[in-house]
Amino acid sequence: MLYPSIDSLMTKIDSKYSLVSVAAKRARNMQVSMDAKLDKYVSHKYVGKALEEINAEKLHFKTAGSHEELNINE
Numbered sequence: 001m002l003y004p005s006i007d008s009l010m011t012k013i014d015s016k017y018s019l020v021s022v023a024a025k026r027a028r029n030m031q032v033s034m035d036a037k038l039d040k041y042v043s044h045k046y047v048g049k050a051l052e053e054i055n056a057e058k059l060h061f062k063t064a065g066s067h068e069e070l071n072i073n074e
Contacts, residue, residue, distance in 0.1 A: 003042050003052075004051055004052060008055055009051060009054060009055055012054050012055060013061070018061070018063075019054070022050070022059065023047055023051050023054065026050035026053065026054075026059055027045075027047045027049070027050045028046075030046045030050065037058040037059065038052060
């Protein structure tokens with residue numbers, strides 16, 4: 001069984017596309033500068049570490065569309 005599971009990750013980020021995009025961007029960032037957000041990782045690979053951070057709710061993202069809608073309503 002893979003850790004973290006796709007079911008638990010989908011409760012954190014509602015779209016598989018967004019999940020993959022966020023994890024890939026964080027993995028690239030970790031390759032350049034290793035700034036760990038967790039004390040210990042299960043995975044040895046950067047994408048796995050990024051998914052663990054998402055699962056632990058240490059990594060968040062905002063969509064541009066929802067942010068723009070908030071600015072229009074204010």
